[in-house]
Amino acid sequence: xxxxxxxxxxxxxxxxxxxxxxxxxxxxxxxxxxxxxxxxxxxxxxxxxxxxxxxxxxxxxxxxxxxxxxxxxxxxxxxxxxxxxxxxxxxxxxxxxxxxxxxxxxxxxxxxxxxxxxxxxxxxxxxxxxxxxxxxxxxxxxxxxxxxxxxxxxxxxxxxxxxxxxxxxxxxxxxxxxxxxxxxxxxxxxxxxxxxxxxxxxxxxxxxxxxxxxxxxxxxxxxxxxxxxxxxxxxxxxxxxxxxxxxxxxxxxxxxxxxxxxxxxxxxxxxxxxxxxxxxxxxxxxxxxxxxxxxxxxxxxxxxxxxxxxxxxxxxxxxxxxxxxxxxxxxxxxxxxxxxxxxxxxxxxxxxxxxxxxxxxxxxxxxxxxxxxxxxxxxxxxxxxxxxxxxxxxxxxxxxxxxxxxxxxxxxxxxxxxxxxxxxxxxxxxxxxxxxxxxxxxxxxxxxxxxxxxxxxxxxxxxxxxxxxxxxxxxxxxxxxxxxxxxxxxxxxxxxxxxxxxxxxxxxxxxxxxxxxxxxxxxxxxxxxxxxxxxxxxxxxxxxxxxxxxxxxxxxxxxxxxxxxxxxxxxxxxxxxxxxxxxxxxxxxxxxxxxxxxxxxxxxxxxxxxxxxxxxxxxxxxxxxxxxxxxxxxxxxxxxxxxxxxxxxxxxxxxxxxxxxxxxxxxxxxxxxxxxxxxxxxxxxxxxx
Numbered sequence: 160x161x162x163x164x165x166x167x168x169x170x171x172x173x174x175x176x177x178x179x180x181x182x183x184x185x186x187x188x189x190x191x192x193x194x195x196x197x198x199x200x201x202x203x204x205x206x207x208x209x210x211x212x213x214x215x216x217x218x219x220x221x222x223x224x225x226x227x228x229x230x231x232x233x234x235x236x237x238x239x240x241x242x243x244x245x246x247x248x249x250x251x252x253x254x255x256x257x258x259x260x261x262x263x264x265x266x267x268x269x270x271x272x273x274x275x276x277x278x279x280x281x282x283x284x285x286x287x288x289x290x291x292x293x294x295x296x297x298x299x300x301x302x303x304x305x306x307x308x309x310x311x312x313x314x315x316x317x318x319x320x321x322x323x324x325x326x327x328x329x330x331x332x333x334x335x336x337x338x339x340x341x342x343x344x345x346x347x348x349x350x351x352x353x354x355x356x357x358x359x360x361x362x363x364x365x366x367x368x369x370x371x372x373x374x375x376x377x378x379x380x381x382x383x384x385x386x387x388x389x390x391x392x393x394x395x396x397x398x399x400x401x402x403x404x405x406x407x408x409x410x411x412x413x414x415x416x417x418x419x420x421x422x423x424x425x426x427x428x429x430x431x432x433x434x435x436x437x438x439x440x441x442x443x444x445x446x447x448x449x450x451x452x453x454x455x456x457x458x459x460x461x462x463x464x465x466x467x468x469x470x471x472x473x474x475x476x477x478x479x480x481x482x483x484x485x486x487x488x489x490x491x492x493x494x495x496x497x498x499x500x501x502x503x504x505x506x507x508x509x510x511x512x513x514x515x516x517x518x519x520x521x522x523x524x525x526x527x528x529x530x531x532x533x534x535x536x537x538x539x540x541x542x543x544x545x546x547x548x549x550x551x552x553x554x555x556x557x558x559x560x561x562x563x564x565x566x567x568x569x570x571x572x573x574x575x576x577x578x579x580x581x582x583x584x585x586x587x588x589x590x591x592x593x594x595x596x597x598x599x600x601x602x603x604x605x606x607x608x609x610x611x612x613x614x615x616x617x618x619x620x621x622x623x624x625x626x627x628x629x630x631x632x633x634x635x636x637x638x639x640x641x642x643x644x645x646x647x648x649x650x651x652x653x654x655x656x657x658x659x660x661x662x663x664x665x666x667x668x669x670x671x672x673x674x675x676x677x678x679x680x681x682x683x684x685x686x687x688x689x690x691x692x693x694x695x696x697x698x699x700x701x702x703x704x705x706x707x708x709x710x711x712x713x714x715x716x717x718x719x720x721x722x723x724x725x726x727x728x729x730x731x732x733x734x735x736x737x738x739x740x741x742x743x744x745x746x747x748x749x750x751x752x753x754x755x756x757x758x759x760x761x762x763x764x765x766x767x768x769x770x771x772x773x774x775x776x777x778x779x780x781x782x783x784x785x786x787x788x789x790x791x792x793x794x795x796x797x798x799x800x801x802x803x804x805x806x807x808x809x810x811x812x813x814x815x816x817x818x819x820x821x822x823x824x825x826x827x828x829x830x831x832x833x834x835x836x837x838x839x840x841x842x843x844x845x846x847x848x
Contacts (some may be wrong), residue, residue: 164395165351165566178307182298182314186291189327190319193290196330196638197283200667201695202275207264207752208694210282211247213237214267215255218247222483225260225490229373232335235289239281245752246271252443259710260692263515264684269696280331290327294340296317297598300345301605304566312608313450315626316527319633320592329665331709334371339369340573341598343379348569351417353398366424375493375577375595387417394824396820425723429480429529437483437659491732499741499843500587501659501734506742508843510587515578518590521648521657526629532621534604570599589661595717641665642815651815664730668814672727673700675813685724685821690796692729692737708796710737718788719823720788721795721827733800735816739793744801747840748794755791762787801837802830 174182212224213233217240222230247267248255254262268275294317302310317323326333342365350358369376390397390413396406397413409414471489474480496509502517511517564571574596581593607622634641635649642652642663656664669691681688683703690707691697697704706714710732735742762784767774776784807826809818822830 164175164390164393166349168353168355168398168400170342172812174302175307178311181311182295182391183818184316185311185314186294189324192292192318192637193324193327193640194284194287196324196640198276198280198736199638200279200329200672201669201700202264202268202279202693203329203331203667204693205665206279207268208260209233209332210237210240210265210278211267211329212260212266212683213239214245215263217241218645219250219444219717220437220439221443222436222481223258223486224263225258225487228336229332229337229371230487231368231371232286232289232330232332233436235446236285236330237333240278245273245278254694263434265694265696265713268697271295275699276449279330284332285330285526286330287327289338290323293323293334293338293341293598294343296342297601300341300602301608302571304602305359305608307366307604309605309608313601313605316530316604316629317598319630320597320601320641321524321525321633321636321640322522322590322597323644325631325643326591326594327668328640331591333591335368335372337598339372339578340376340595341364341381341602343369344382344569344599345384349381351386351397352395353400354416354420355400363427368433370602371435372429373490374533378580381567382572385572385576386491386569387414389565390417393565428586432484433481436483440478440482442481442483442486449472471621481846496787498586498588502587503657506843509585512582514595515581515590518593518658518662518697520641521627521645521654522590522662523645523649524629524632524643526632529625530604530607530622531600533625533735534606544648562703567603567614570602572724573599574603590658591661596749596770602717603800618845622763637814639814640711643669649711652812654815655733655818659731659734659736664692664697664815664816666691668727668816669693669702671697672697673702675811675819676702676725679811680692680725686722687725688721688724690725690726690732691817692731708732708738709795716789716792718783718792720832721831723823723827724821725801726822728800728803728818729812730818730819732827733803735797738797740797742834742843744798744837747836747842748797749835751790752794752798755787755794778835794833799827799830799836801835802833805836806830 201699208225209232213230213235214237215221215224215229216234217237218321242506245267248263248271250256250261252266253259254266279428294314297317298314301313343362346362350362366379368574369379391410392409396408397416399405399407399416407416425681450830456505467488471485475482478697485830496512497759500507500510502511502514503619577596578593584592632643633640639651641661642651642654644651644657644663648654648657676683676687687702687704688707689697689702689709689711694711697706705719707726707728707731732738740748760793765775803820806829807822810821811819813819
């Protein structure tokens with residue numbers, strides 16, 4: 160008789176109270192570390208719009224604004240607002256009417272009379288709970304494979320991961336996609352090996368939430384196909400526990416059952432999407448407002464493939480999916496494939512195939528890499544031991560500590576498939592886009608707890624030391640978890656040389672900058688020149704500055720001369736990303752810079768001669784000169800950064816994301832008027848991938 164798979168339904172031993180207590184303590188530690196670290200930070204770049212859009216959905220049933228990043232976390236994180244009732248921009252607000260999510264977020268936090276810190280704390284507290292749920296899920300998955308000790312080992316790796324702590328304390332889609340993708344992969348795999356009401360409901364819930372978590376949920380489709388092929392290829396009976404228990408043995412019968420499950424998941428997922436959008440096709444209850452947002456979207460849209468265009472057109476005609484969801488798909492598919500990217504002192508348009516490999520190398524704690532190698536060796540040893548000494552008949556997977564490779568397929572498959580798809584993408588803007596593979600890796604590393612901790616004392620002592628190293632790494636970077644970089648890359652202080660954007664600098668360190676200024680520049684004795692990447696408001700934190708070019712460009716333009724003083728520059732802008740003069744300094748930029756400078760010198764020479772100025776303005780209107788000033792300022796800033804990259808390491812840093820220099824007149828003259836120290840032949844070219 161062909162035995163059933165070990166993944167088939169079977170009674171599970173209860174979690175001992177001592178294990179449950181340790182789990183609770185680890186999760187409480189994670190919650191405390193992640194949440195308290197977030198208290199001294201301002202909004203991340205995307206956080207304001209995430210929370211504003213989520214509250215707008217609850218408040219006005221409005222689905223026009225920013226759907227590409229997933230709505231699950233937006234709804235979840237803003238649940239407390241339904242009780243605290245913060246003020247929100249009115250329906251006559253210009254930015255709200257055109258669907259300007261980032262601008263509405265800025266108004267919501269800093270211009271409506273709300274307390275920004277209180278709003279952030281409410282949203283972040285909810286997001287930390289998602290992180291805790293992910294930690295519990297990791298424990299349960301690992302326990303399923305490696306027993307109680309293995310589960311605790313995996314949970315410990317999660318709880319002290321600087322990446323999980325960073326994004327657990329920041330409202331973004333990372334925790335929601337990690338939770339729902341891992342839960343969906345695990346529950347689908349278990350459902351394919353034993354159909355019970357509990358497994359079916361679990362799978363449907365995770366899948367429905369996954370579709371709302373982030374468009375990368377699409378990775379679940381090829382993953383499910385792989386699971387089904389492997390299950391059918393294995394040829395073991397399928398346990399059916401809906402109604403009268405029985406075993407389904409033939410492959411055609413199993414394939415028919417799987418087809419029915421796919422159809423059921425599709426219907427439930429489709430219904431979940433419609434339920435989120437209140438079963439309404441129109442993105443807004445106000446047709447006029449919806450039309451404004453629609454025309455703005457079309458005007459700003461990037462091109463997409465003909466097949467995608469045809470699908471979206473058909474969906475719009477038939478109302479197959481809600482308009483808001485389709486808009487999110489359109490925005491995702493239309494993302495600029497040639498977005499500038501920075502890695503290890505190099506720039507390109509369109510990214511590199513090796514970006515995520517490099518990001519994992521410089522951002523992953525060495526202790527985790529070392530433990531991963533040990534876990535692979537331990538898993539191999541356990542597999543060989545299991546082949547030599549098979550488990551007694553009837554022993555369950557939950558009780559076993561030497562699972563077969565087959566039982567680990569959902570986590571191995573998730574890691575390989577997700578990473579493979581990520582490497583084919585052109586969007587190399589942040590390490591966080593590869594984050595969903597880490598929970599699966601933590602689960603697999605439970606093999607250490609199950610195998611190696613039962614070995615000799617010196618092996619246990621060695622593993623304990625490496626774990627202590629991992630905990631020390633997390634403690635030493637507190638509260639700047641986002642800025643974690645491995646010692647092999649020089650640590651967080653050298654991070655800006657390797658990666659920027661959300662891998663290091665997400666605009667969250669304005670409060671820390673203010674604290675630094677109080678200590679090092681009391682009474683604003685030296686002028687501050689600030690180039691800020693982020694959606695916080697420096698003025699709210701009492702930061703008085705001359706604003707250099709930033710992202711988003713919300714400052715009021717005013718021409719000024721660079722003078723000796725303190726220069727605070729966000730790492731992302733320092734490396735020439737998201738400025739209008741992207742990338743390294745080159746001959747084209749130098750030519751435009753010199754041309755703008757000469758034009759402005761001519762303009763300035765007419766300042767004392769009204770007749771000459773009038774004649775000049777008649778030939779070239781004032782808007783021409785304003786444009787010249789704006790271009791000159793952008794190019795001057797990029798030339799200054801190029802000089803600093805080669806001549807001056809930062810004097811200090813704020814949270815490792817805002818770099819500080821004190822520059823004198825000679826340095827400024829050399830940087831802005833001297834021979835360029837960085838001069839490439841041409842601007843960035845599209846990457847050869």
